[in-house]
Amino acid sequence: MINQTAPVLQRLRDARRVLLVTHENPDGDAIGALLALTLALQGQGKTAVPYDVHPMPGYLAWLPGAALLTHTADPTQFDAVCILDCGAADRMGPLAAALAAHPNVVNIDHHATNNGYGHANFVDPAASSTCEILTRLLPELGVAFTPDIATLLYLGIYTDTTMFQNSAANPRAYYACGDLVTAGADFLSVARRVYIDSKAGRLLLLGRVLSTLELHADGLIAGMVCPRKHLDELGLTPDEMETFVEYPRSIIGVQAAYLLREVDGLGLVKGSLRSVGDLDVSAIAQTFGGGGHKKAAGFRATGTLAEVRAQLVELLTKGLGKA
Numbered sequence: 001m002i003n004q005t006a007p008v009l010q011r012l013r014d015a016r017r018v019l020l021v022t023h024e025n026p027d028g029d030a031i032g033a034l035l036a037l038t039l040a041l042q043g044q045g046k047t048a049v050p051y052d053v054h055p056m057p058g059y060l061a062w063l064p065g066a067a068l069l070t071h072t073a074d075p076t077q078f079d080a081v082c083i084l085d086c087g088a089a090d091r092m093g094p095l096a097a098a099l100a101a102h103p104n105v106v107n108i109d110h111h112a113t114n115n116g117y118g119h120a121n122f123v124d125p126a127a128s129s130t131c132e133i134l135t136r137l138l139p140e141l142g143v144a145f146t147p148d149i150a151t152l153l154y155l156g157i158y159t160d161t162t163m164f165q166n167s168a169a170n171p172r173a174y175y176a177c178g179d180l181v182t183a184g185a186d187f188l189s190v191a192r193r194v195y196i197d198s199k200a201g202r203l204l205l206l207g208r209v210l211s212t213l214e215l216h217a218d219g220l221i222a223g224m225v226c227p228r229k230h231l232d233e234l235g236l237t238p239d240e241m242e243t244f245v246e247y248p249r250s251i252i253g254v255q256a257a258y259l260l261r262e263v264d265g266l267g268l269v270k271g272s273l274r275s276v277g278d279l280d281v282s283a284i285a286q287t288f289g290g291g292g293h294k295k296a297a298g299f300r301a302t303g304t305l306a307e308v309r310a311q312l313v314e315l316l317t318k319g320l321g322k323a
């Protein structure tokens, strides 16, 4: 825990023009935190611009403030940069170098691997999500939860806890969601748009990816792979696969689950890892140069899907003490 609450709040109070940034391939918590703080600061009369290198994931395009997201920014035009839900300073895409040179960086996050790269940092690995942290910080900034801000913060808590079904859920997450629903959070839209609505193509993709399911180490490890051509043939973007890793994870007896996706034709593979038991999958991800949480982590590796799969299964097997 890095608790520099007072300097974090002071820098946000003092700033007039704030660039808000989150990690590449943003998830619900990243986008929720980014847009919630944007709307909060704008509500105080400040200039606040939310940035991410990647487009808004399709399943989040309905969110309040979604149209504000920009994909180009010059950090020197802002007197503060606030980086949200970003475990490492190199996960911000092409802006990473310019952000590292900025003299006023505020870092708000819940990844255990976050080293406190900002000039003021609030990093709480015990928090379910960055949005949960913002439910504590925003009232300190004098921000009231409007229904839009409440919906965005609720989204982040709901998705990072996988609908309160993973160990990131904690009493503070439940209490925060109670406060947010009281403030008008549109919890029905979050549930429907994020976890129920599906394009037909997504189900066809799921069928193809499920057919690659393999079990290893006597059923302790399960995982699937997705060649690039499936996304291209079905006209889908990778964010449609956001929850697919939950399928191998759901198998009874499985302690470690993975999903590998071929990123392009250049031999780059993106991996998502989940742990059900004691295995720390962020340590496995770090051996590939990635990171994350003990029970949910990710990485990129070079090689074919088959090569990365074999390498990963070996590491997971060793990690579980089975090799």
Ligand SMILES: [Mn+2]
Binding pocket: 029, 030, 085, 110, 128, 129, 130, 160
């Ligand atoms: Mn998060």
